[in-house]
Amino acid sequence: MGGWTAADIPDLHGRRAIVTGANSGIGYHTALQLARRGAAVVLACRSAERGQAAYDRVTAAVPDGDVTLGSLDLADLGSVRAFAARHSGAPLDILVNNAGVMALPRRTTADGFEMQFGTNHLGHFALTGLLLPALLAASAPRVVTVTSGLAWMGRMRFDDLQGERRYWKWAAYGQAKLANLIFTKELARREPGLLSVAAHPGYAATNLQHAGPRMEGNKLMDRAVAFGNVLIAQPATAGALPSLYAATAPGVQNGACYGPRGLQTRGAPAKVVMPPQAAKPELGRRLWEVSESLTGVTYAAPANP
Incomplete structure (x- = not known):
């Protein structure tokens, strides 16, 4: 098939990275590579x-690696603030906003946000803002935010962001993943001192697809997901390649999205088309203002020495 692989990742000695949701699936393989x-x-x-x-597996595979385990619950802004305080003392070269939840029955975060919007977008918005000084202290920092092809079905419902009046789990997921793209584009506009890029894994076999059916007790859907993961999906190792490309490859474009080339379900990473809504500056400004208000996190760059 050809194309970019993990073997093409450049040498990263001297660089520091944080990967959220690194315990399994795409996040694990991103951190490992x-x-x-x-x-x-x-x-x-x-x-x-x-x-x-996950830490034990990574350190067994890379015995001379510099690997640290950190506690982070993106569904709890207190946890996000505590994590950022512990890990913001040194320049940060790569932040991979990977963790997420998908198609859950309606639940709320510790701060009362709808779980998918709160975890997938607001938690990462807050984390990135709190780590911004560490990012801008690096020579060529990158923020990679993992989205999904289902962002194409998303719509920002600013009159009901939390799904309090009407909730459909897939619409909520699409909204959260579209928010990831809007955030990526707006961060690129606001912070020229870093590369803000998005990545999506295509259809990759991970535990993510099982969470919703299992929370609902839907054994039939859980079996259907398992069937699809075996027969259709690409492995998580391949699903991690767009994130790794966005995080490390030369020539990555600020504000762009990288995913499997072609039909965007499987294959080597390449720049891919985003939903047109993602690039609208007015949507970016509005989501940014709402996100700052909800999280209490503002993106204040450090003063010049």
């Missing part, structure tokens, strides 16, 4: 048990 190429990597994980298991 960054560590293999010499980056100092923080595995930012919600579950201490699953995070420790």
Whole structure:
């Protein structure tokens, strides 16, 4: 098939990276490959048990690597602030906003936000803002925000962002993933000192697809997801390649999105087309203002010395 692979990742010694949701799936393989190429990597994980298991696997695979396990729950702004305070003391070269939830029955975060919008967008918005001084202290920082092809079905419902009046799990997921793209574009406009790029994995076999059916007790859908993951999806190792490309490859364009080329379901990473809504500056400004208001996080760059 050809194309860019993990073997093309440049040497990353001397660079520091944080990957959210690094305990499994795409996040795990993103963190593993960054560590293999010499980056100092923080595995930012919600579950201490699953995070420790991922840490053990990465350190076994890269015994001379510089790997740290960090506790981060993106559905709790207190946890986000605590994590950022612990990990903002040194320049940060790469932040991969990877963690997410998909198509859940309506739940709320610790701060009362709808879970998908709160975790996938607001948690990462807050984390990126709190880590911004560390990012801007690096020589060539990148922020990679992981979206989904289902962003194309998304619509920003500013009159009901939290799905309080009407909730459909797939519409809420599409909105959150579209918000990831709008955030990527707006961050690129506001912070020229870093590269803000998006990535989507195509259809990759991970645990993400199982969460919703299992929370609903829908065994038939859970089996259908397992069937699709085996017969149709590409492995998580391949699904991580767009994130790795966006995080490390030369020539990556600010504000662009990278995913599987062609039909965008599987294959080598390439620049891909975004939904037109993602590029609208008025949507970017509005989402930014709402996000600052909801999270209490503003993007204040450090003063020049």
